[in-house]
Each structure stands twice: as C-alpha cells, then as structure tokens.
Amino acid sequence: MEKEIKELLNRKEIAKLGGGKEKIKQQHKLGFFTARERINKLVDPGSFLELGLLAHSDQEGMEHKSAGDGIVTGLAKVNGRPVVVQAADKTVFAGTEGIVYFRKTKALHEYAFKRGFPLINLMEGGGLRMPDGMGSDGISQMLFPQVMLRHQREVPMVTSILGDSFGGPTWLAVSSDFVTQVKGTTMAVAGPRMLEVATGEKVTNEELGGWDVHAKYTGQVDQFSENEEDSIESIKKFLDYMPQHAGKEPRCKETNDEPYRSLDKVVDIVTTNRKRAYDMKKVIKLIVDNEDYFEMKPTFGKALITVLARMNGKVVGIVANQPMQFAGAAGPNECEKATDFICLCDSYNIPLIFLHDISGFRVSSDAEKLKMPTKIMMWNQALAQSTVPKISIIIRKSIGAAYGNMCGPTMGADFVVAWPTAEINFTGPEVGINVVYGRQLQNTENKKEERLELLKNWGFDSSPYKAAGKYLIDDVIDPRDTRKFLIQTLEYACAKNGSLSERKLANWPTGF
Numbered sequence: 467m468e469k470e471i472k473e474l475l476n477r478k479e480i481a482k483l484g485g486g487k488e489k490i491k492q493q494h495k496l497g498f499f500t501a502r503e504r505i506n507k508l509v510d511p512g513s514f515l516e517l518g519l520l521a522h523s524d525q526e527g528m529e530h531k532s533a534g535d536g537i538v539t540g541l542a543k544v545n546g547r548p549v550v551v552q553a554a555d556k557t558v559f560a561g562t563e564g565i566v567y568f569r570k571t572k573a574l575h576e577y578a579f580k581r582g583f584p585l586i587n588l589m590e591g592g593g594l595r596m597p598d599g600m601g602s603d604g605i606s607q608m609l610f611p612q613v614m615l616r617h618q619r620e621v622p623m624v625t626s627i628l629g630d631s632f633g634g635p636t637w638l639a640v641s642s643d644f645v646t647q648v649k650g651t652t653m654a655v656a657g658p659r660m661l662e663v664a665t666g667e668k669v670t671n672e673e674l675g676g677w678d679v680h681a682k683y684t685g686q687v688d689q690f691s692e693n694e695e696d697s698i699e700s701i702k703k704f705l706d707y708m709p710q711h712a713g714k715e716p717r718c719k720e721t722n723d724e725p726y727r728s729l730d731k732v733v734d735i736v737t738t739n740r741k742r743a744y745d746m747k748k749v750i751k752l753i754v755d756n757e758d759y760f761e762m763k764p765t766f767g768k769a770l771i772t773v774l775a776r777m778n779g780k781v782v783g784i785v786a787n788q789p790m791q792f793a794g795a796a797g798p799n800e801c802e803k804a805t806d807f808i809c810l811c812d813s814y815n816i817p818l819i820f821l822h823d824i825s826g827f828r829v830s831s832d833a834e835k836l837k838m839p840t841k842i843m844m845w846n847q848a849l850a851q852s853t854v855p856k857i858s859i860i861i862r863k864s865i866g867a868a869y870g871n872m873c874g875p876t877m878g879a880d881f882v883v884a885w886p887t888a889e890i891n892f893t894g895p896e897v898g899i900n901v902v903y904g905r906q907l908q909n910t911e912n913k914k915e916e917r918l919e920l921l922k923n924w925g926f927d928s929s930p931y932k933a934a935g936k937y938l939i940d941d942v943i944d945p946r947d948t949r950k951f952l953i954q955t956l957e958y959a960c961a962k963n964g965s966l967s968e969r970k971l972a973n974w975p976t977g978f
Contacts, residue, residue, distance in 0.1 A: 481533040485557030501538040501553035509542035516540040535566035550578040553588035561591025564598040582711030587625040593633020619813035622708040646697040681765040707774040716781035725778040726950040743789040767799035772807040783811035786821035797828040801841035812852040820873040822864040853968040855959035860884040880959040884930035891928040
C-alpha cells in the first residue's frame with residue numbers, strides 16, 4: 467500500500483506542475499500567474515478540492531505532456547460560499563482546448579447546475595487545439611456544449627480574462643453574467659495571425675480585442691483592471707451581491723447606516739437650473755448604504771449608470787441617468803446597457819430602482835444605422851417582462867418615450883414618484899416651443915419676451931403636480947426623504963415573496 471500511495475502522490479505532484487517548471491518560469495517572467503496561483507488568490511485558504519488533476523490529453527503520445535489537459539477544475543469556497551471554479555493553464559499547450567479539456571469543463575458546468583453553485587472561469591488561451599479539433603470526428607466532438615448554450619442564468623457565471631483569449635475563453639466570457647479583463651490582454655474570436663491568413667487584415671492584439679475596444683464599443687466586459695489581483699478582487703465583490711443560485715435572494719447584510727437618514731447634502735448637488743449638469747453618482751452615493759456601490763460597464767454607454775448596491779442591507783440594482791454625459795440622453799449603447807442590467811437583476815431576484823434625469827434619446831442618422839428603434843423597444847420589452855419589485859423616482863427631467871424606458875407610469879413599477887424639481891413632458895420646452903410656436907415667433911416683434919412667456923407656461927405644464935393631481939404618479943416627495951422612501955417601499959414591495967422574480971428574462975440572450 468505504501469508503494470501505491472507513493473506512486474499516487476508522485477503522479478499528483480508532477481501533474482501540479484502543468485507544463486513543467488520552465489513553462490511556469492516563463493509565465494512568471496511575462497508577468498502572469500499560473501492557473502493554480504490564480505485559484506489560490508480567489509478562494510478561501512485550503513478550500514480548493516481539485517477534480518480531474520490526473521486527466522490528460524487522449525491524443526496518442528501526448529499523455530505525459532498534457533497535465534490536466536490545459537485546465538484546472540474543482541470546487542472551492544469564496545468568502546465561505548461554495549463555488550465551481552476552473553482556470554485555464556497556459557503552460558499546457560498554451561491553454562488551448564482539447565477533447566479532455568472539454569470533458570472536464572462540461573462536467574464542472576453540469577455540477578454547478580446540479581448543486582446550485584456559482585461558476586467562475588479564470589481564463590486565457592488560444593481556443594480549439596489542433597489536432598484535437600481536426601477532421602470530421604474531432605470537430606463533431608467539440609462544438610458548443612448544450613450546458614453552456616442553455617445556461618438560462620440558473621447560477622451566476624463569472625469570467626475573468628487574465629491573458630490573451632481567443633475562441634473558447636471568449637465564448638465563455640460573452641455568455642457570462644459578469645466579465646472582467648486585465649488591461650493589456652486581448653479577447654476576440656480569433657488571433658491576429660489567423661485573421662491575417664483568413665482575410666489579409668493586419669491588426670495588433672490591442673486593436674482587435676484590447677480593453678479599449680470593449681470599454682467603448684462592444685460593452686462585452688463589465689469591469690477592467692490594471693492587474694490580476696484587482697480582477698480577481700472584482701469577482702469577489704460581484705459575487706457578494708449575487709444569490710447562490712436563481713432560486714434564492716441575495717444575502718441581506720446588517721448595516722450601521724441609518725435607514726431613514728435625511729439626505730441634506732442632495733439639495734446642494736442637484737441644481738434646479740436644468741441647463742446645468744451635476745454628477746448623478748454623488749446622488750447615488752448619498753442614497754445607498756455607507757456610500758458604497760458596485761458599478762457595471764462604467765466606460766460603456768456613459769449617459770446611463772448601472773450599479774449594484776445595498777439599501778438597509780438589501781441588495782438592489784440602480785438604473786440612473788447621468789446628466790454629465792449628453793444631458794443624460796440615451797443612445798444605442800445606453801439601451802443595450804440598460805437591457806442587459808435589467809435581465810441580470812430580474813434573473814437573480816434583485817429589486818430595481820430607477821433615478822430619472824433624461825432629456826430623451828440621442829436621435830441621429832448614425833443612431834438609426836445602429837438600430838436605435840429596436841434597441842429602445844428591447845429595453846422596454848425587458849422592462850415589461852421583469853417581475854422583481856421596481857421603484858421609480860423622477861429627479862429632474864424625464865422626457866418623451868424615455869420616460870417609459872426609465873420605468874414611468876404603466877411600465878410595471880410598484881411606485882412612481884417625483885421630486886418637486888421634476889420636469890415631465892413629451893419633449894423639452896425649448897424644442898416644444900420651436901415646433902409648436904415656431905411660425906408665431908417668426909412673425910412677432912418681441913420674440914424674446916414672447917418666448918420667455920411661452921416657456922413659463924410650458925414649464926408649468928411639465929411640473930409633477932399635474933400628474934400627481936390626477937394620480938398618474940404616486941406622490942411628489944421631499945428630495946431629502948429619498949432614502950427613507952425607498953427603504954420603506956422596498957419593504958412593502960418585498961412583503962409577499964421577497965424579491966423572487968418569475969424569471970421571464972432568464973433566457974434572454976447575454977448579447978444582442
């Protein structure tokens with residue numbers, strides 16, 4: 467028995483070296499951690515239970531060169547919570563995917579479903595491996611696994627791009643609920659070499675799928691970091707706002723922040739001059755517990771803010787317009803960002819709070835080419851199908867169809883209220899007067915005085931009191947009572963079934 471145990475331990479020690487000591491040194495020399503080092507930085511000390519350590523490539527002659535077949539998989543705990551974790555091993559065939567690699571990841575994904583554990587992917591690598599995927603028999607075994615395509619937001623799935631990633635790691639990332647990327651890495655369908663061979667196009671890694679591409683143009687990554695430690699820390703923070711699985715609510719935390727405290731400083735932040743901008747993030751900080759929130763896609767669709775936070779210890783998702791960008795007006799990217807966030811929150815039982823200060827949509831010929839009408843309606847459809855509690859507050863303006871997209875009346879909110887500063891209308895006063903009274907103003911001698919008079923009347927029509935008077939909105943509240951109002955109404959809205967949703971958006975694609 468001692469001889470058998472000695473051989474077993476020897477095999478395992480060799481397997482833990484992956485591609486060998488020299489490959490590990492090379493990984494460190496390039497400034498990257500190994501797969502096991504990444505897992506150790508993520509999980510609670512001593513909690514990692516590796517599965518598939520002794521697996522290797524099933525290609526003839528590769529058995530002793532392919533420890534783990536390029537991926538480290540297992541179970542662990544993160545802040546005491548059980549998770550499934552897998553990390554690509556760049557030291558083994560550059561982290562490419564062989565048939566056994568596929569078998570391991572598929573089994574782990576299925577186990578995450580079976581026991582309701584979040585799935586965490588620490589990824590880099592070059593995609594499908596040759597020769598594993600070659601020939602009719604190879605490719606027939608290595609198409610997209612159904613478990614990934616039918617994930618249905620059953621458990622939170624998180625992917626971190628920690629090195630250059632093509633093919634498989636990219637598919638995982640764009641199918642995930644939360645994605646981080648280390649700056650200086652690449653995430654794309656295929657690498658520059660394959661692109662040049664296939665199309666003749668010559669680009670750098672950075673131009674193809676660097677962080678700037680995803681930050682400004684694709685929105686496929688939720689947060690970016692300077693190094694691997696920060697990226698892994700972001701995963702931990704995100705998980706803290708998530709339930710263990712879709713059948714549970716996120717964990718409520720005790721807080722020392724007074725639930726009904728007055729927001730006295732908000733009076734100085736939000737100016738009544740509608741032509742002057744203010745930073746909505748400062749308002750959000752005042753509202754939430756301990757001024758702490760977790761922002762999603764901060765560099766994509768900047769006129770809209772989407773954050774996870776807590777109110778009296780309960781996790782909430784906040785959708786807010788940002789007057790510092792385009793006067794809060796939403797474009798195609800903002801529409802995608804809102805839809806994505808609503809799907810996330812509704813699928814994982816997170817109540818939604820909407821803070822309006824939106825002047826409408828950014829209409830232009832370019833926006834039309836980007837399917838702006840479709841994206842506006844996708845946002846509306848997601849909102850209409852969401853069933854978590856929703857509370858809507860018009861802070862300064864909510865104009866036109868955007869009033870609906872931000873969960874105005876008839877859009878399924880539990881409560882819709884306004885601040886006294888709110889301006890609610892089909893269009894802004896300046897635009898409305900130009901359209902309706904344009905000719906009249908052209909033919910008058912006192913254009914300036916008449917325009918001011920028309921603006922006064924238009925402003926009165928836009929005040930929240932008219933809507934409140936006809937009970938089209940629930941109330942006009944003192945801005946300083948905003949936190950108190952939200953915490954009170956959240957308690958009532960969650961009294962029957964907590965914040966559990968009907969999960970109508972669980973099958974909504976993770977990209978569109």
